[in-house]
Amino acid sequence: MRQGCFNVRVQNSDAMALSAALLAVAGDLTQRIQEGVVARGFADLRPAHGFAFARLAPGGATVTDLAAHLGVTKQAASQLVEEIVRKGYAERRPHPGDARARLIVLTERGWACTSAAEEAAAEVVGDWVRTLGEGEVGALGARLARIAPGGPIRPAW
Amino acid sequence: MRQGCFNVRVQNSDAMALSAALLAVAGDLTQRIQEGVVARGFADLRPAHGFAFARLAPGGATVTDLAAHLGVTKQAASQLVEEIVRKGYAERRPHPGDARARLIVLTERGWACTSAAEEAAAEVVGDWVRTLGEGEVGALGARLARIAPGGPIRPAW
DNA sequence: TCCATATCGTCAAGCAGCTTGACCAATGCG
């Protein structure tokens, strides 16, 4: 009976409180990373670009890959790539093994921006450590990792 | 020295992994609540409306209150109110004590939708309980509540 | 009391980011 359907019923109000807290923290995190990235000299980027960089970082990706990762159409992903290429954060290379596709890879400036985002994220997490303690934050991350979906990263709304 | 500046330094990569997990969970949560609300018969609403309902629920709010809560201009909040009023989820009442303002309150249908959202949220949290166990989810909620900002609820990007 | 200033809500116009639809080039399977 334990772990059965009736055991996992949660008070709706508790679920809403948990959801609200999670979304508030997520929104705050996004905003503060964005502010940190801007403060480090990358003022021409939005949070969505950061999520794209995260997908491009390990070896590059195609426009279609990026579209799937961001949960948008490939046209939207193509426009986003056009923008970050124009601004010097990435470049298009011929794809080895498929002449239709192009491999989008980060430039030096793209990597610098990625580092800036990591620093900004570490600052925010550092604040959490000050509030909760190191072990608690570690436990938080471990639990979130276990319930994180594998699917595309989507905006909160 | 404990809890000092150098103690709360976090590995940047760890901070990014934690941030990514948090945002992935938040995006997934939002999407699944949205799907649950639609499945319960409220197909003409977007996630943003749910956040508005959360602010309207306890006693109503003005357009300006709502704008601050959602982190948008009051014009945008006004448009959103116009929409939920037109669709029958809320109504405008004269504000007691300020003839300029209007008190936006949920209708019966608005309350029904709020309940649907709570049920959908409880379903998602129920899944987490199945994965982590009840105590772990409770701890998760407690920690998130301690680091949740008081400011406006914002989209993840 | 009277008037200047601030605030509440709305109308109007513009814009940014995404969508749908169409298309060409390259792929790979029968």
Added chain:
DNA sequence: CGCATTGGTCAAGCTGCTTGACGATATGGA
């Protein structure tokens, strides 16, 4: 070889948000 499928882009349109302006009401100081 023939042809359906896939990768990427161009073009047009829509939606939700922004900035700017405005009348109506509140508020506070002379």
